[in-house]
Amino acid sequence: MNDHQELTINWDRSILIDSVIDDDLVRRLTPSILKLRQNGIEPITVGIDSPGGSLASLDVLLALLTGPTQDGHRGKIITVATHRAYSSAANLLAFGTYSVALSHSEILYHDVRYGGMDDVTPEKARDAAKSLQEANDAFAMRLAKRIIKRLVWIYIDQLPDFVDIKKRFPTRHSSYIDIVSAYAPPINGFECIDLAGFATSLWRKLSSRNDTLINNVMHRLSQWIHLTKIAKNSPTYRQKGSRNPGMLDGARHLHKMFKGQPEHLEKIEEPLKLFLSLVIADISTEKSNDINLGAILDRATREYGILQSFNDPRHIRYASDLMAQHSHIFFSLDIASLPENECADLLTKAAPHARLLWNFCVLLCRELFEGEHVLTPKDAQLLGLIDEVTGGGHVQSRREWHIQKLADTNNETGPSDVDSE
Secondary structure, eight states: OOTTGGGSOOTTSEEEEOSOBSHHHHHHHHHHHHHHHHTOSSOEEEEEEEOOBOHHHHHHHHHHHHSBOTTOOBOOEEEEEEEEEETHHHHHHHTSSEEEEOTTOEEEEEOOOOSOOSSOOHHHHHHHHHHHHHHHHHHHHHHHHHHHHHHHHHHHHHGGGHHHHHHHOHHHHHHHHHHHHTTSOOBTTBOSOOHHHHHHHHHHHSOGGGTTHHHHHHHHHHHHHHHHHHHHHSOSSOOTTOOSOOTTHHHHHHHHHTTOOHHHHHHTHHHHHHHHHHHHHHHHTOOSSOOOHHHHHHHHHHHHHHHHHHTOHHHHHHHHHHHHHTHHHHTSSOGGGSOHHHHHHHHHHHHHHHHHHHHHHHHHHHHHTSSEEEEOHHHHHHTTSOSEETTOOSSOOHHHHHHHHHHHHHHHHOHHHHHHO
């Protein structure tokens, strides 16, 4: 099977999600899924026309479609938005091994919601709100892991347009440059990812109904950079002879009063500085005189968890690996040909840029799970949520690229050589 054939919709080997995603749907489809998987390892096409449903049922459905068989084979799925892909159905669409949207389809992302709640009390409402926020953040992280590879593909496809986009929208690009360079300025001209150019290109090409999305993501990125710099660069304790206080002077004094072990406080100095920065930043933006400390602490705890996940070295390493796979794009050379120490040094320099790319991806997914976002297929492709739009999108899909590559190869080979095969 050619590369493009493995990415091509096959309705002869398919199932259709044509109702709410719930346990009943899963039960109805299970026999068909198991039979399709038993009959071969080729991808299963999953048609989607659904208003959404349960995330728990979605997870079961994905496990049936892609989980390992007795022989250890994992399933591949080509997800296709045939009409509506709303809520959890939009997530199913994005989680396809290869994802396609028919040109007339509509994709809706919004925050995770409860279908209903009986006997609501203030305590239940608070617990529900906290659970929903945690579910939003957790699913945003899952989605980010899925789409970052697509975003790298989109970056490479859109790269030739960056120069023109920057000239046409210098103010927008300059504002994004200010955000990015505050964290990862070029080092002796070294800049492996032009995130400002990428963000400007996405902003320009998204439809008007979603023209604020990239701005919101870059604003979130700016806040993260600002908080990170404050927590890292502010003095932990007052320096001898200095009049400037340290962030943890009071904490150390209290710790001594409680006769705590000094090394215990030392181990959490940096995380504590970050958490305090989040709390104070939240208080400073409060416009009402009615300060709800509990709500502030809840928000700070949530943001702290997200920021800590940003620092997970596995995510940064994965983003760096994706860059290394396309080193001729991101480093203008084949890093595999370099000596090991030079390759390691280059990847170390690139780490801040890889972190920015990963954080941009996570913050984009968080933005999708706040409020409602109705996306056209072309919008969804630009954001890495799908791979292909039938009839063509803003990005050349992997399938289209393989077809073009095959055609170019055949043209170079010539008719006589092709016939001889």
